[in-house]
Amino acid sequence: MNAPVTKPIHVGLKPTPFIERLRPLNKFESLEYWKGYWSPADYGNAEREYFAIRNTSSVFDLSPMTKYRITGPDTVAFLQRMVTRDVSKIKVGRVGYTVWCNDEGKVIDDGTLFRLGENHFRLCCQENQLFWLSHSAEGFDVNIYDETDEVTGLSLQGPTSCSVLKALGCEGIETLKPFEMRAFPFAGGEVVVSRTGFTGDLGYELWIDPSLALPLWDGLQEAGKPFSGVEPIGSHALDMVRIEAGFIAAQVDFVPADQAIRADRARSPFELNLGWLVAMDKGHFTGRRALLEEQKNGSKYCLVAVDIDGKYPADGSIIYHHKETEVGHITSGIWSPTAKRNIGLASLLVPFGKTMLDDLWVEIYVMRELKWEKLMVKCTVVKAPFFEPARRRATPPLTY
Amino acid sequence: MTKSYDHIVIGAGHNGLTAAAYLAKAGGRVLVLEARDAIGGASATAEIAPGYKVSTCAHLLNQLHPRVAKDLGLASHGLKFAGTDLPTTVLGASGAVLRAQGDNVEGAISPADRAKYAAFRKKLLKFSKRLQPMLLTTPPRLLNRDFKQNMDLLKLGWAIRSLGRTDMREFLRVAGMNVYDLVRDDFESDLVQVLFANDAVLGTSMGPRSPGTVLTLLYRLTGEIAGRQGALALPQGGMGAVADALAAAATKAGAEIRTAAPVARILIENDRAVGVVLSSGEEIRAGHILSNADPRTTFVKLVGARHLDAGFQRDVTKIRTKGMAAKLNLALDSLPAFTGLNQSDLAGRVILSESIEQIENAFNPAKYGEYSPTPLIELTIPSVADPSLTGPGKHVLSAIVQYAPYHLKAGWDAAREDFLKTIMARLENFAPGIGKQVVASQLLTPLDLEREYGLPGGHWHHGELAIDQLLMLRPVAAASRYEGPIAGLYLCGAGAHPGGGVMGAAGHNAARTVLEARKSGEKAA
Numbered sequence: 001m002n003a004p005v006t007k008p009i010h011v012g013l014k015p016t017p018f019i020e021r022l023r024p025l026n027k028f029e030s031l032e033y034w035k036g037y038w039s040p041a042d043y044g045n046a047e048r049e050y051f052a053i054r055n056t057s058s059v060f061d062l063s064p065m066t067k068y069r070i071t072g073p074d075t076v077a078f079l080q081r082m083v084t085r086d087v088s089k090i091k092v093g094r095v096g097y098t099v100w101c102n103d104e105g106k107v108i109d110d111g112t113l114f115r116l117g118e119n120h121f122r123l124c125c126q127e128n129q130l131f132w133l134s135h136s137a138e139g140f141d142v143n144i145y146d147e148t149d150e151v152t153g154l155s156l157q158g159p160t161s162c163s164v165l166k167a168l169g170c171e172g173i174e175t176l177k178p179f180e181m182r183a184f185p186f187a188g189g190e191v192v193v194s195r196t197g198f199t200g201d202l203g204y205e206l207w208i209d210p211s212l213a214l215p216l217w218d219g220l221q222e223a224g225k226p227f228s229g230v231e232p233i234g235s236h237a238l239d240m241v242r243i244e245a246g247f248i249a250a251q252v253d254f255v256p257a258d259q260a261i262r263a264d265r266a267r268s269p270f271e272l273n274l275g276w277l278v279a280m281d282k283g284h285f286t287g288r289r290a291l292l293e294e295q296k297n298g299s300k301y302c303l304v305a306v307d308i309d310g311k312y313p314a315d316g317s318i319i320y321h322h323k324e325t326e327v328g329h330i331t332s333g334i335w336s337p338t339a340k341r342n343i344g345l346a347s348l349l350v351p352f353g354k355t356m357l358d359d360l361w362v363e364i365y366v367m368r369e370l371k372w373e374k375l376m377v378k379c380t381v382v383k384a385p386f387f388e389p390a391r392r393r394a395t396p397p398l399t400y
Numbered sequence: 401m402t403k404s405y406d407h408i409v410i411g412a413g414h415n416g417l418t419a420a421a422y423l424a425k426a427g428g429r430v431l432v433l434e435a436r437d438a439i440g441g442a443s444a445t446a447e448i449a450p451g452y453k454v455s456t457c458a459h460l461l462n463q464l465h466p467r468v469a470k471d472l473g474l475a476s477h478g479l480k481f482a483g484t485d486l487p488t489t490v491l492g493a494s495g496a497v498l499r500a501q502g503d504n505v506e507g508a509i510s511p512a513d514r515a516k517y518a519a520f521r522k523k524l525l526k527f528s529k530r531l532q533p534m535l536l537t538t539p540p541r542l543l544n545r546d547f548k549q550n551m552d553l554l555k556l557g558w559a560i561r562s563l564g565r566t567d568m569r570e571f572l573r574v575a576g577m578n579v580y581d582l583v584r585d586d587f588e589s590d591l592v593q594v595l596f597a598n599d600a601v602l603g604t605s606m607g608p609r610s611p612g613t614v615l616t617l618l619y620r621l622t623g624e625i626a627g628r629q630g631a632l633a634l635p636q637g638g639m640g641a642v643a644d645a646l647a648a649a650a651t652k653a654g655a656e657i658r659t660a661a662p663v664a665r666i667l668i669e670n671d672r673a674v675g676v677v678l679s680s681g682e683e684i685r686a687g688h689i690l691s692n693a694d695p696r697t698t699f700v701k702l703v704g705a706r707h708l709d710a711g712f713q714r715d716v717t718k719i720r721t722k723g724m725a726a727k728l729n730l731a732l733d734s735l736p737a738f739t740g741l742n743q744s745d746l747a748g749r750v751i752l753s754e755s756i757e758q759i760e761n762a763f764n765p766a767k768y769g770e771y772s773p774t775p776l777i778e779l780t781i782p783s784v785a786d787p788s789l790t791g792p793g794k795h796v797l798s799a800i801v802q803y804a805p806y807h808l809k810a811g812w813d814a815a816r817e818d819f820l821k822t823i824m825a826r827l828e829n830f831a832p833g834i835g836k837q838v839v840a841s842q843l844l845t846p847l848d849l850e851r852e853y854g855l856p857g858g859h860w861h862h863g864e865l866a867i868d869q870l871l872m873l874r875p876v877a878a879a880s881r882y883e884g885p886i887a888g889l890y891l892c893g894a895g896a897h898p899g900g901g902v903m904g905a906a907g908h909n910a911a912r913t914v915l916e917a918r919k920s921g922e923k924a925a
């Protein structure tokens with residue numbers, strides 16, 4: 001006899017604690033697949049949502065984000081061995097972005113590490129990672145607990161976000177520096193605010209007990225009123241800003257190494273332009289030996305930011321050298337409304353993108369009145385981000 | 401003042417001693433550190449009662465590699481035999497007896513089977529012969545092979561291809577089979593089926609019907625003693641004599657051997673193994689560290705997760721090491737009387753089983769965490785041919801008893817006594833009155849083998865010999881060429897290619913790898 005199932009099983013999409021407020025706003029029922037949660041792709045007008053991120057304040061439901069609580073005496077040693085970054089340098093109360101690799105030094109996923117205590121971290125990542133975490137935990141005295149449904153999150157991003165939080169009652173929020181976090185009393189409980197996000201703009205992520213989710217939502221709507229409101233956004237708008245910020249996304253700009261079937265499809269941190277996350281001097285971590293080899297022998301691929309002539313988004317397009325030889329492709333591409341440029345992230349076969357920068361062309365197919373036309377347009381390797389407002393880092397940020 | 405060494409070998413099992421002897425002969429300063437009070441690992445002789453010495457674990461020598469024996473001059477270092485071509489007797493139901501020696505077989509066998517026996521055995525020996533070169537070859541890498549490794553792979557393929565079309569087809573047909581189907585295709589008589597099945601499953605966690613059991617049979621038959629392939633030998637003085645001769649060869653060449661010196665951890669600096677720390681806290685350094693301990697102990701316990709990639713650690717942790725064989729050693733005040741057997745039968749090997757079905761049936765409970773109520777038993781009474789073990793008149797009996805799962809539901813500490821009774825009852829069936837002849841007994845369950853001999857899961861080979869744990873996958877892909885992920889650390893025991901059995905090939909190959917590294921290091925310097 002199997003033990004009786006005590007947890008309710010959700011049939012269909014799993015609701016988030018905000019769904020009561022969000023579902024009525026999602027007029028077209030436009031959703032994105034995210035681990036089976038109810039997660040909006042847009043609320044009917046992604047462009048409007050995009051401009052809210054850049055001009056006022058936007059709010060995105062982060063509930064489906066996978067959150068692992070990592071505690072126990074070996075927490076730091078465990079993380080040092082698992083991720084590429086030097087975790088000891090992330091102080092209590094701070095957040096760090098990192099990646100982790102398989103033995104071959106290829107990136108499995110990326111995520112943010114919140115240091116809540118000396119031996120207490122929260123790892124936030126898009127996909128489930130329990131498999132890899134539990135393997136990595138063998139031999140370490142740590143507890144790994146999936147608290148995804150016990151800590152819910154909202155991402156509040158945009159130039160007025162600091163003012164909105166002030167109005168919500170987060171006293172002193174303006175002194176919070178990028179990648180810092182702090183708890184504020186809220187509705188008899190507390191909300192933890194971290195100055196983090198996926199937009200490359202001024203913004204915060206709010207972490208709270210699910211029972212306080214709706215009061216938080218309502219509170220933000222109320223607090224946002226004097227600042228042209230707080231606009232709910234979906235993943236489409238978020239995707240646009242993250243490309244402008246030069247941030248990569250799993251499954252888009254890289255294939256998680258544990259999911260890649262073909263041996264040459266996975267990418268190392270160096271190949272994703274994330275070498276700055278790799279702390280070779282911190283001692284051993286999974287993939288280190290392979291990465292040292294790669295440093296010695298050179299990487300096979302690189303990831304660069306590109307500026308593409310014309311106005312047609314080049315997402316997925318093949319890149320040629322001298323209009324002849326295939327050398328890579330655009331992994332993410334949009335017309336950037338803020339930068340007013342046709343931008344993209346590109347995966348290129350080295351030396352293209354490193355030393356061979358000239359004579360690169362993108363093949364774009366455009367549909368013009370029921371006729372496909374093939375364009376060969378020039379593509380230039382540039383520096384990311386494409387858009388980086390001073391407010392992103394300014395402390396205190398400008399208040400409205 | 402601490403002495404300095406070129407090479408440290410962790411473990412004085414026969415493979416560790418082999419590696420030590422080769423390295424010392426090549427001029428290296430070698431230190432062997434053994435956890436136990438005695439050398440030899442699972443190839444050992446010990447006194448189980450005053451005046452009764454017996455091979456405590458392994459009891460027959462059939463795989464010692466001739467090249468190792470010759471290179472190290474084991475004969476000149478004291479290795480003598482009490483028998484080099486022992487007969488095997490299978491004792492079945494109601495006194496049925498089958499006697500086999502080399503290509504000859506007689507007794508409980510049908511005329512048709514008897515006519516086929518020699519040809520069948522020759523065929524197996526021929527196939528095994530083709531596998532012999534592989535024993536001393538370092539497995540080629542799975543990916544990124546260099547020229548030499550491609551050649552090695554080609555040679556292996558060629559060895560099989562050159563069997564000729566018919567034989568090659570036959571080889572490919574049988575190699576993946578189970579031994580049950582193989583022998584029942586050719587033989588109708590029970591005891592001849594038992595004979596081959598025993599050799600296929602002994603020391604594995606497989607039954608005759610398990611896939612891969614023809615491969616384990618062929619693997620075993622690669623062995624050669626005194627120029628005879630597939631023969632069985634009894635070293636004079638028990639299996640410990642093999643270890644003693646290896647130790648003599650090693651010390652003669654300048655190696656130092658310390659017993660009661662368990663290594664607690666391997667010292668790693670700048671991602672390189674640079675020495676060891678003993679349980680006592682003593683730290684000893686050397687340029688190369690070889691480990692005769694099993695791969696899991698070596699990496700998980702002595703190196704530790706912090707120095708390993710997570711995928712590697714997981715692979716090593718998952719090496720299948722479920723031991724299924726127990727060992728019963730009996731001190732006897734007189735020679736037991738096995739129904740239907742004569743003294744010369746008892747000087748050889750005796751297998752107790754009625755049929756191949758009985759062996760498979762004996763395996764069944766073991767799959768579910770119980771020991772066999774009627775186990776398969778392979779026994780020797782080495783004192784018949786080698787009175788030096790006990791003195792005249794007295795005897796020792798050494799029995800491998802299968803199946804006894806490492807993970808016993810009832811727990812071994814609770815069930816040991818009952819299991820002993822079960823085995824004694826089984827023996828009593830074949831040798832009435834044997835119980836009364838017992839002066840002392842030593843039962844080693846797989847758990848005891850792990851505790852006392854450091855064999856993981858009590859497994860003979862430090863890891864199952866199965867297709868996914870052989871050659872370039874032994875013990876795991878990333879450590880299949882004796883060198884694991886940590887520079888300066890090598891595996892030299894049964895967990896490495898080509899596996900266990902008292903053979904010395906793993907020790908030989910590991911030493912060669914170290915010597916190559918030493919040479920290229922010297923060149924670089």
Ligand SMILES: Cc1cc2nc3c(=O)[nH]c(=O)nc-3n(C[C@H](O)[C@H](O)[C@H](O)COP(=O)(O)OP(=O)(O)OC[C@H]3O[C@@H](n4cnc5c(N)ncnc54)[C@H](O)[C@@H]3O)c2cc1C
Pocket residue numbers: 410411412413414415416433434435436439440441442443456457458459460461462463603661662663664692693694697725726727800849853854855858859860861862892893894895899900901902903906
């Ligand atoms: C019951 C039984 C019966 C068998 N019968 C036969 C047979 O009849 N014929 C045959 O050919 N083979 C037989 N085998 C298999 C054979 O004995 C083994 O495969 C072989 O002896 C393995 O040799 P090894 O040197 O690789 O390892 P081992 O003999 O296991 O030696 C490893 C050594 O390393 C030492 N060690 C481990 N950890 C440490 C540490 N941290 N510090 C210091 N030292 C350490 C151990 O104490 C041990 O001495 C039998 C095995 C068993 C258990």
